[in-house]
Amino acid sequence: MYSALRGEILTLELKPGQYLEETALEKRFGVSRTPIREALIRLQSDRLVKFSPNRGHYVETVSFNDVPRILEALDLQQGAVLQLSAARHSAADLAKLRKINEAYRIAGESDDHKGMAELNHDFHLAIADAAGNSFLAEFYETMLNFSIRLSYLMFQSAASNREDFEGYYTQVYNEHAEMIDLISKGEGVKLLDLSRQHSRLFSNRTLRFISEWSEIDSFVTDFQPKAQ
Structure with a gap:
């Protein structure tokens, strides 16, 4: 239930x-x-x-005025779980991440937007598991819950701008693949840089979408996640 x-x-x-x-x-x-x-x-x-x-x-409502704070929190937590996963991952964690990302690629080729959103969510939850800190994972999952609902809202405009979404999800797949590679090598510093890049990718896509809504305050469209 x-x-x-x-x-x-x-x-x-x-x-x-x-x-x-x-x-x-x-x-x-x-x-x-x-x-x-x-x-x-x-x-x-x-x-x-x-x-x-x-x-x-x-x-729970999804207030667009809360989006900057959600993205900021997501950015900070993502960097932390990626760095910890680089130090604590297992071979099983890497295999799980590769399997999810491959399923994500297949969903993208099939224009399965629902599947892509769920698999992206699963991918980041799997990284949190690999980080080995249940308290951090719990906070991170809360932010991921907000992000997946934002993703579903964005899908409402996907049909009218398919080419744009193809480029976006291809980049997501490639960055996920790079994350897996850096985690396997224990490259915590490089993962932090990639995490910021990945956060900007999602935030730019999200803010581009919500900027089309006239009721959004101007500060939302100007927001960028702060560097760690």
């Missing part, structure tokens, strides 16, 4: 701001109120669900 709701929130099947009625969830999953509330509490800790005394539980 938790996994099902989490997946639907990340892929925007459950929309930001959508009310999560406990009675309806009980009927849907065929369980009592207690496990429903336990799942909602876990989703709150993931920052995917919020609770209001007057409204109950609802899907």
Whole structure:
């Protein structure tokens, strides 16, 4: 139940701001109120669900005004997990990363945008696992949860600008491949530089997308992640 709701929130099947009625969830999953509330509490800790005394539980909104801070936090955490993974990875970690990135390439060739978003998410979670720090991994995953929902929002414009997205996802694949190579060699300093480059790639794509929305404040479009 938790996994099902989490997946639907990340892929925007459950929309930001959508009310999560406990009675309806009980009927849907065929369980009592207690496990429903336990799942909602876990989703709150993931920052995917919020609770209001007057409204109950609802899907965490994605405020474009929060995007600069999300990207900044993601940039800082990504650099940390990459450097730790260079020092602590195993052969199994490298094999898992290569498998995910190859699946990402195949999804890109098939124009499977949903698959690409999920595999990109899985790739960075796998790096966090290789870093061997569960506290850092938990914080990093929270930011990744925001980023995958931003990715799904961007896919709404993909069909009208396919060439642009092809170039973007090819670059993502290539940078992931370079990350794997540098992790395998223990190149922590080079990984930090690549991490910044990778963050700029995502932030530029994201901010280019949201700049098309007239309600976004001008400071958002000018944002760039700060160097570490």
